[in-house]
Amino acid sequence: MTSPTPSFISNPSLYRTQGYIDGQWQAAASGKTFAVLNPATGEELAQVPDMGAAEAKQAIAAAHAALPAWRAKTAKERANILRKWYTLILANQEDLAQLMTAEQGKP
DSSP: OOOOOOTTOSOGGGOOOSEEETTEEEOOTTOOEEEEEOTTTOOEEEEEEOOOHHHHHHHHHHHHHHHHHHHHSOHHHHHHHHHHHHHHHHHTHHHHHHHHHHHHTOO
16 A cells, blocks of 8 residues: 655655665565654655565675675775765755654644
């Protein structure tokens, strides 16, 4: 089940309702989901995967496999990647703040 993008999000690509494991957005292996609610209003914000031990093991294996390549990068290369991430967060800070605020039920 895909949740509709909330109207308060201007960049729909930021709204994801799957888990990110090994470079891919995934549903739970069981197909189960659970609702993310705005605690202030009770409004359902999304249905997200109810992932468990199988997905945790998959994520750990992916992180373990990725470590050698990350470790092989120079400090400057790693800094550039983290800087790009920071820049993307700043570029999308309003939408990210709206999502976090709704999920936490704050006005």
